[in-house]
Amino acid sequence: MNSKKPGRRRFLKEGAALAGLAVGAIRSASGQTLAPETPAGKPKDTLAYGERSQFVNSLRIGTNGRYGMDNPELPRASRDYGIRTPLQDSVGIITPSSLHFIVSHGYDSPNIDPRQHRLLIHGLVDRPLSFTLEELERLPSVSRIHFVECAGNSTASGAVFVPGAARVAPTGTVQQVHGLTSCSEWTGVLLSLLLREAGVKNGATWIIAEGAEQGMHIKSIPLEKALDDVLVAYGMNGEPVRPQQGYPLRLLVPGWEGINNVKWLRRIKVVDQPYMGMRESTRYPSLRVDGKARWFQFEMGPKSVILRPSGGQKLSGPGFHQITGLAWSGGGMIRRVEVSTDGGRTWKDAAIQGPVHSKAHTRFRLDWNWNGEETVLQSRCTDERNEVQPTVAEVGKIYGVNLTADFFKERPDTLIHFNAIQSWRVNRDGSVQNVFA
Amino acid sequence: MYSLNHVLLVMAAVLCFASAVTRAQTPAYSKVGRTPSEEEIRAWDIAISTDGKELPPGRGTAKEGAVIYAQKCVACHGQSLEGSPLGTALVGGKGTLATTRPVKSIGSYWAFATTVWDYINRAMPRNQEGSLKPDEVYALTAFVLFRNEIIQESDVMDARTLPKIQMPNRNGFVPPRLEDIPDPRKRGCRLGHCP
Numbered sequence: 001m002n003s004k005k006p007g008r009r010r011f012l013k014e015g016a017a018l019a020g021l022a023v024g025a026i027r028s029a030s031g032q033t034l035a036p037e038t039p040a041g042k043p044k045d046t047l048a049y050g051e052r053s054q055f056v057n058s059l060r061i062g063t064n065g066r067y068g069m070d071n072p073e074l075p076r077a078s079r080d081y082g083i084r085t086p087l088q089d090s091v092g093i094i095t096p097s098s099l100h101f102i103v104s105h106g107y108d109s110p111n112i113d114p115r116q117h118r119l120l121i122h123g124l125v126d127r128p129l130s131f132t133l134e135e136l137e138r139l140p141s142v143s144r145i146h147f148v149e150c151a152g153n154s155t156a157s158g159a160v161f162v163p164g165a166a167r168v169a170p171t172g173t174v175q176q177v178h179g180l181t182s183c184s185e186w187t188g189v190l191l192s193l194l195l196r197e198a199g200v201k202n203g204a205t206w207i208i209a210e211g212a213e214q215g216m217h218i219k220s221i222p223l224e225k226a227l228d229d230v231l232v233a234y235g236m237n238g239e240p241v242r243p244q245q246g247y248p249l250r251l252l253v254p255g256w257e258g259i260n261n262v263k264w265l266r267r268i269k270v271v272d273q274p275y276m277g278m279r280e281s282t283r284y285p286s287l288r289v290d291g292k293a294r295w296f297q298f299e300m301g302p303k304s305v306i307l308r309p310s311g312g313q314k315l316s317g318p319g320f321h322q323i324t325g326l327a328w329s330g331g332g333m334i335r336r337v338e339v340s341t342d343g344g345r346t347w348k349d350a351a352i353q354g355p356v357h358s359k360a361h362t363r364f365r366l367d368w369n370w371n372g373e374e375t376v377l378q379s380r381c382t383d384e385r386n387e388v389q390p391t392v393a394e395v396g397k398i399y400g401v402n403l404t405a406d407f408f409k410e411r412p413d414t415l416i417h418f419n420a421i422q423s424w425r426v427n428r429d430g431s432v433q434n435v436f437a
Numbered sequence: 438m439y440s441l442n443h444v445l446l447v448m449a450a451v452l453c454f455a456s457a458v459t460r461a462q463t464p465a466y467s468k469v470g471r472t473p474s475e476e477e478i479r480a481w482d483i484a485i486s487t488d489g490k491e492l493p494p495g496r497g498t499a500k501e502g503a504v505i506y507a508q509k510c511v512a513c514h515g516q517s518l519e520g521s522p523l524g525t526a527l528v529g530g531k532g533t534l535a536t537t538r539p540v541k542s543i544g545s546y547w548a549f550a551t552t553v554w555d556y557i558n559r560a561m562p563r564n565q566e567g568s569l570k571p572d573e574v575y576a577l578t579a580f581v582l583f584r585n586e587i588i589q590e591s592d593v594m595d596a597r598t599l600p601k602i603q604m605p606n607r608n609g610f611v612p613p614r615l616e617d618i619p620d621p622r623k624r625g626c627r628l629g630h631c632p
Contacts, residue, residue, distance in 0.1 A: 131470045274615055288611075294632070297621075
């Protein structure tokens with residue numbers, strides 16, 4: 001095989017010529033990445049593109065409440081690990097695009113000119129194909145509401161470099177602990193349609209998907225899933241996918257851990273084996289206590305969390321309060337959510353707000369009259385396969401460990417896909433605290 | 438002049454061919470998407486599988502890799518490959534995976550030598566990704582494998598030798614066989630967790 005290098009250099013040169021920019025302003029890895037354009041300080045016309053009220057200040061946060069991006073104490077590759085969604089402020093099931101969580105493995109979002117961008121489909125196919133964004137937009141499209149969740153969500157895996165994991169800290173908030181999940185309406189072309197156009201050859205069993213950012217993230221995905229419900233998405237909540245979410249194209253792999261949803265998608269190769277890219281084979285496997293590691297866990301399990309009231313909030317006093325939260329499962333639709341207002345002794349069915357979408361955030365609520373006494377609030381969900389969200393002890397059983405808070409802090413490596421029931425303690429003064437139980 | 442029979446025969450053959458093509462998936466949306474040239478595909482086709490069939494020509498040894506490492510890698514990964522806040526440790530960690538302080542280095546953890554080549558090639562050095570020539574990637578891969586005591590200093594890494602390297606922790610993953618990965622039900626995964 002010839003070297004790829006001349007190709008990448010050629011793209012670089014052409015890109016520079018096209019954009020009329022200095023070569024130094026172009027990131028080499030993507031080949032298509034142009035330097036940020038700097039519009040000449042035009043004042044924002046909010047009649048042309050609106051903004052939220054100046055009195056609304058819900059914001060994403062970085063690890064442990066700080067923006068990793070500008071925190072020199074954090075390892076560079078870790079600086080954007082987990083820009084978290086303010087779930088506690090959310091209503092309904094859609095995450096505003098500006099508040100969608102971000103994990104980009106330490107890479108800046110490339111500034112891609114869609115006219116330069118191509119999606120290449122090749123490998124074990126009858127007809128390799130190259131698509132422009134415009135061509136993909138001409139094909140039959142679908143819009144679907146799905147969550148995207150980081151595999152490390154709910155572990156506050158910032159514990160790797162921040163002392164005291166938020167998941168077990170009394171100060172832990174729902175944003176710190178669970179903010180690496182978001183839900184959007186995604187619009188695009190079913191990957192199965194594109195693969196049919198290319199004609200998948202016998203013997204193909206996997207695809208690999210590759211991004212156009214500097215590090216060119218690569219992910220192997222079984223062909224069966226690729227032909228099922230995977231989307232090549234160009235739309236997000238009624239407008240083009242945001243740059244931080246993969247503009248102009250991203251893969252959307254419903255219900256599976258976030259790493260599969262390759263952003264800035266530029267290549268899909270149909271192959272006959274997983275390619276064992278660095279992240280999938282060395283970063284995302286989770287260690288068992290015996291030192292072996294589970295790799296390719298794919299599906300996110302059933303999970304729910306109460307958002308109001310939640311850690312760090314304060315109830316105004318005894319009386320009526322609406323308990324509300326979100327439930328979701330990589331296994332399909334949420335069938336049932338139960339809420340306990342007495343630390344798990346008794347459970348009541350919460351009202352589920354419809355329509356319920358498969359592999360999507362699902363809003364639930366329960367009317368509650370607080371009597372002013374200390375208590376613990378919990379939620380648990382059941383998905384369409386009758387899988388019930390586990391307790392902390394049940395997750396420990398699956399792992400074969402006694403899952404105490406100390407274990408959690410000592411062995412964050414062993415805990416991903418953590419979907420145990422979340423407990424919030426309501427104190428007599430109305431303050432709400434994280435409890436690990 | 439062809440006889441009617443001849444014409445019918447040709448027509449039948451054409452029809453037969455057409456239906457065979459239909460069974461083998463006909464594109465449904467004509468003139469959407471373009472056929473890329475071989476050269477275009479080659480230029481983008483950089484991912485390396487575990488059997489190494491995509492590895493380009495070239496070669497390198499640890500000795501050559503040490504020189505490149507000193508120029509392009511040492512600032513982040515350190516004099517002794519011990520790592521720094523800017524780059525992960527590339528050596529060490531043997532016997533730590535079952536402890537409370539697991540060190541997941543290339544030597545102690547990574548399952549495939551082809552992953553080392555692929556990752557250096559696509560993502561290193563930071564901010565100059567894609568700038569290394571195949572010989573340099575082979576040499577750096579050899580250097581890292583040598584410093585992890587996986588190969589000898591004089592061993593030549595190329596498209597033939599690299600995929601044959603047995604990584605020390607190759608059997609440290611479940612399921613160990615790649616063909617067993619795609620079926621989570623068979624693996625006993627439930628509630629979002631695999632055993």
